[in-house]
Amino acid sequence: MAEIMILGCGFGTALGIMWDKYGHNVTAWSKYKEEIDAIRKDGEHKRLLPGVIVPPSIALTTDLSLASGKDILVFAIPSKFVREVAQSVKPYVTENTVVVNVGKGFEESTEKRLSEVLKEELPNNPIVVLTGPSHAEEVARNFPTTVVCASDDKASTEYIQDTLQNNRFRIYANSDMIGCEIGGAMKNAIALCCGIIEGMGLGDNTLAAIMTRGLAEITRLGVAMGGKRETFNGLSGIGDLIVTCTSTHSRNHRAGLLIGDGMSAEDAVARVGTVEGYNVAVIAQRIARRLDVSTPIIDQLCGVCYDGQNPRESISRLMTRPSRAEEEIF
Ligand SMILES: NC(=O)c1ccc[n+]([C@@H]2O[C@H](COP(=O)([O-])OP(=O)(O)OC[C@H]3O[C@@H](n4cnc5c(N)ncnc54)[C@H](O)[C@@H]3O)[C@@H](O)[C@H]2O)c1
CATH class of the missing domain: 3.40.50.720 (NAD(P)-binding Rossmann-like Domain)
Incomplete structure (x- = not known):
């Protein structure tokens, strides 16, 4: 023992x-x-x-x-x-x-x-x-x-x-220590997005879209930072993403619900306490820009959290991006 x-x-x-x-x-x-x-x-x-x-x-x-x-x-x-x-x-x-x-x-x-x-x-x-x-x-x-x-x-x-x-x-x-850590850190930002979506009254289709494309984004950034692609399909990647995005226990998710319902991100974080997704979004965006990795969801989350952008505007921007092939992860 x-x-x-x-x-x-x-x-x-x-x-x-x-x-x-x-x-x-x-x-x-x-x-x-x-x-x-x-x-x-x-x-x-x-x-x-x-x-x-x-x-x-x-x-x-x-x-x-x-x-x-x-x-x-x-x-x-x-x-x-x-x-x-x-x-x-x-x-x-x-x-x-x-x-x-x-x-x-x-x-x-x-x-x-x-x-x-x-x-x-x-x-x-x-x-x-x-x-x-x-x-x-x-x-x-x-x-x-x-x-x-x-x-x-x-x-x-x-x-x-x-x-x-x-x-x-x-x-x-x-x-793969790097991949495991990046999955754990980044999923909080995607969980915050899922809370926002629920708070806006949107549904399962939108949640599935954010989780799936969020995982693509985590994987893209994680691989550029030195993680192994397969790690993101494991417990520290998709596993942690599922639990945090779908559960009411998550403080990221709870803060997101408040933001989606119209509260400012700053006030929501002050009310809920530790919201790692709020902290990590802006850091992930800086890393992504430095490594020239595309992170459209993180970019929109940063707009909502730090620039007072309306989440509805963020969803429109994501939905009207130039067409892409799904297998084009990188
Ligand atoms: N809560 C969960 O279910 C859970 C699960 C897995 C991982 N985590 C991770 O664990 C970490 C801690 O999460 P938590 O939910 O326990 O957070 P928390 O906000 O409950 O804080 C945990 C503890 O950290 C200490 N603490 C807080 N501020 C401090 C400071 N300024 N200086 C020193 N100590 C301080 C306090 O003892 C506090 O009880 C986070 O990174 C979180 O993502 C949390």
């Missing part, structure tokens, strides 16, 4: 509950004392996982020095704060600790993948990405879930697969 420290008490709490149940020793950290105190007092994370008991066997802390000597250190932190938390925990991280990132997105100022950020801050530790269709609400309730882990270091990938999977949380290994 492993000694696991999880940084971040949102999705991190769900993972902690699941790994504690399967016999691991779990410590969960939050920067916010009030978050830790509330979980302790209520015995649950009322805001994020109401009704799911957080067992007393999980150690809750605001003390990063407890990271010292752990087998596995999990980052479950919104993409914006990953570097800051890595810098804060760095003095306490033991060399052999395997660092696992479950966050999805890119660092805005550098456009780097989160594993690249972690590698820069924790250069002496193996970094593994754990990603795929895994809503916190369902992981915490032990619903059967499949995810993928990937790393540049095969031994660490296998260690995480063997150690962290169980009969309700199945982990596949993948050697």
Whole structure:
């Protein structure tokens, strides 16, 4: 059984509950004392996982020095704060600790993948990405879930697969770390689009169009960034896209519903909280322009999110683009 420290008490709490149940020793950290105190007092994370008991066997802390000597250190932190938390925990991280990132997105100022950020801050530790269709609400309730882990270091990938999977949380290994991370980051933008479409009162045809052409766009950009095309047909690609675009659990989807119903993107994000799709859209657009990759859906999403463009105008623009052959992905 492993000694696991999880940084971040949102999705991190769900993972902690699941790994504690399967016999691991779990410590969960939050920067916010009030978050830790509330979980302790209520015995649950009322805001994020109401009704799911957080067992007393999980150690809750605001003390990063407890990271010292752990087998596995999990980052479950919104993409914006990953570097800051890595810098804060760095003095306490033991060399052999395997660092696992479950966050999805890119660092805005550098456009780097989160594993690249972690590698820069924790250069002496193996970094593994754990990603795929895994809503916190369902992981915490032990619903059967499949995810993928990937790393540049095969031994660490296998260690995480063997150690962290169980009969309700199945982990596949993948050697394409870049592709796995890009799928996880980009699907949030497409899920935001799907929410907007539903909020506008449009239907299944339009949703299917955005998901399918969104996947083509993710694949195009992902391959240009160094990912393997087949990865986007797996759990971290189409798998995560399906779960995020079709579920009411997704905050990207919830924010999209509000935008589609007429609220400004800024207000919708302020109301819903962490909306990684809003952050990632503008970064993906910058990367796409730099690599000369066509991303029409992301471009329209950026128009809606950052330039006050009416979503109806965006749909018209997408529907009246020059004709193309479907197999012409690149
Ligand atoms: N929620 C899910 O179901 C889910 C599933 C898979 C992956 N993820 C990814 O995991 C990451 C975290 O998502 P979440 O839903 O847990 O987000 P969240 O907004 O609930 O935040 C998670 C935790 O991060 C910490 N945090 C927040 N702001 C911080 C700051 N400024 N500095 C340090 N710590 C801070 C807090 O402890 C908070 O509880 C995201 O990248 C998300 O895409 C989430």
